[in-house]
Amino acid sequence: MSHNQYAKVTDNQPVGPEIYRLTLEAPAIAAAARPGQFVMLRVGPGPEPLLARPFSIHGVEGGQVLILYQVKGKGTKLLAQARRGEERLVWGPLGRGFELSLERPVLVAGGMGLAPLAFAAERLEERGAAFEAFYGLASREALVAWDAVSGEGAFYLDGWGWSGASEDGSVGHHGLVTEPLRARLQAGPRPGAVLACGPLPMLKAVAKLCAEFEVACQASLEAPMACGVGACLGCAIPAASGGYLRACQEGPVMEASLVDWGRV
Numbered sequence: 605m606s607h608n609q610y611a612k613v614t615d616n617q618p619v620g621p622e623i624y625r626l627t628l629e630a631p632a633i634a635a636a637a638r639p640g641q642f643v644m645l646r647v648g649p650g651p652e653p654l655l656a657r658p659f660s661i662h663g664v665e666g667g668q669v670l671i672l673y674q675v676k677g678k679g680t681k682l683l684a685q686a687r688r689g690e691e692r693l694v695w696g697p698l699g700r701g702f703e704l705s706l707e708r709p710v711l712v713a714g715g716m717g718l719a720p721l722a723f724a725a726e727r728l729e730e731r732g733a734a735f736e737a738f739y740g741l742a743s744r745e746a747l748v749a750w751d752a753v754s755g756e757g758a759f760y761l762d763g764w765g766w767s768g769a770s771e772d773g774s775v776g777h778h779g780l781v782t783e784p785l786r787a788r789l790q791a792g793p794r795p796g797a798v799l800a801c802g803p804l805p806m807l808k809a810v811a812k813l814c815a816e817f818e819v820a821c822q823a824s825l826e827a828p829m830a831c832g833v834g835a836c837l838g839c840a841i842p843a844a845s846g847g848y849l850r851a852c853q854e855g856p857v858m859e860a861s862l863v864d865w866g867r868v
């Protein structure tokens with residue numbers, strides 16, 4: 605069940621280059637949130653801009669919902685100006701999240717794709733479930749953001765055993781995150797599933813690798829979202845069976861085999 609409410613901003617801090625962490629007091633949403641689900645958020649205090657923006661739930665702390673976001677355009681620029689004590693209209697949790705009960709999943713995050721997967725990792729940790737995690741980013745600078753978020757040094761990479769990969773070689777494996785993932789799938793044992801979130805080219809490559817190694821893949825897909833609740837059809841993702849899947853209803857987390865990656 606999703607909830608619609610004005611939520612108090614309790615924090616909105618820059619944690620890296622153009623990356624912020626927002627905390628909202630939204631107990632009903634926090635209580636219901638599952639990793640991979642998202643919220644729709646009105647970024648301004650007033651009616652402008654009219655359309656809310658979708659953001660993954662990055663975590664929950666008591667009655668607070670955490671969002672990790674990158675400034676991209678008009679809406680996120682405005683959101684970066686939100687001050688503690690102000691209110692924002694938010695509704696959620698929305699959509700389908702990750703299935704976490706599969707045996708020893710492998711998490712693969714690219715860039716801001718870490719937002720929902722850090723929440724997934726936290727829930728797996730809480731359960732004492734074994735998992736592995738790979739994290740790809742452009743360069744070391746972005747890592748500052750993840751350190752600032754955790755406040756515990758390179759927590760995401762070391763504490764949880766995340767294997768890093770960077771395109772410029774400044775941290776972890778020099779190259780794309782799909783390279784250590786391939787090595788891992790080749791080496792075995794076969795994981796119960798790969799859970800992926802990141803840029804589209806990364807998701808396509810991960811889906812292809814999973815098909816090659818016959819591993820189930822849950823991919824979180826992004827699409828422009830006007831309503832977030834299945835009404836506008838703006839978030840259509842081409843389906844492998846023909847037709848379309850709505851990222852806000854049948855996703856954003858979808859079985860990769862259900863998606864027509866050639867048409868996405």
Ligand SMILES: Cc1cc2nc3c(=O)[nH]c(=O)nc-3n(C[C@H](O)[C@H](O)[C@H](O)COP(=O)(O)OP(=O)(O)OC[C@H]3O[C@@H](n4cnc5c(N)ncnc54)[C@H](O)[C@@H]3O)c2cc1C
Nearest residue numbers: 657658659660672673674676677678679680719826827856
């Ligand atoms: C389910 C879902 C979860 C998301 N989770 C996060 C998150 O945790 N953190 C985060 O930083 N961002 C997330 N996004 C992306 C975020 O919604 C967009 O970056 C945001 O709406 C941009 O708004 P804007 O007004 O600043 O930019 P606009 O002015 O609307 O656009 C600026 C640029 O961003 C691109 N853009 C706009 N919307 C999207 C989108 N949905 N996907 C990809 N590119 C887009 C545009 O093509 C354009 O190039 C998520 C998107 C979806 C669909």
Ligand code: FES
Nearest residue numbers: 832834836837852
């Ligand atoms: S965002 Fe409107 S149908 Fe998905």
